[in-house]
């Protein structure tokens with residue numbers, strides 16, 4: 001008999017839940033960019049008149065939603081110029097990163113943002129800083145010349161472990177460094193919870209959008225301990241993975257709805 005254990009901390013984070021609740025109050029809106037990296041949840045929103053857009057023309061009549069991971073100051077300026085009604089669902093924990101960066105700049109630091117430079121959150125943070133350096137990994141870090149005084153921050157969903165390694169690397173080489181780990185607490189808890197569970201099961205299933213950075217990080221963490229599979233929906237499950245395995249762990253990214261995880265648990269439970 002299969003024992004399916006769902007991680008203590010997983011699924012929709014507080015910031016995504018909050019954003020969805022705000023959007024729910026509007027009958028119809030345009031959502032600027034990917035609200036969350038989860039096709040299934042986005043599909044449900046679109047069915048309810050909440051449309052994802054990647055450009056604005058100024059002719060839109062509906063309010064424009066800034067997603068939980070924020071946007072750039074340039075985009076905000078454009079929305080204002082077009083006199084669009086802005087519904088800002090930026091997570092307060094992302095706004096906090098803006099403030100941390102700004103206060104480090106006031107202390108004379110050049111900001112180094114550790115994260116994915118193509119991610120909307122990182123673009124939003126960078127747009128608020130004077131001349132930030134953005135790096136994603138050790139290779140990129142080794143190829144840059146470090147300024148004298150650096151303030152290090154990171155994307156809210158960045159891996160804590162990797163952040164510590166990169167921040168340590170800079171601290172050993174630069175003259176003056178101030179490190180602020182700005183990973184958000186729901187992300188920290190999800191990563192810790194996934195690592196703990198992965199050490200006590202025979203297989204881990206990590207659920208979330210294939211493009212979701214926080215889900216990819218979870219899969220990276222669990223695969224260090226046990227055979228792990230990153231899937232989006234129950235349809236991606238393969239019965240073969242579970243042959244001879246009875247202890248099964250499940251975790252999911254910050255934009256995964258409960259019903260998706262429940263469906264997956266049901267399907268695994270029915271495997272022989």
Ligand code: SF4
Nearest residue numbers: 013015091093156184
């Ligand atoms: S992952 Fe963290 S920062 Fe991002 S929306 Fe959720 S709580 Fe906010």
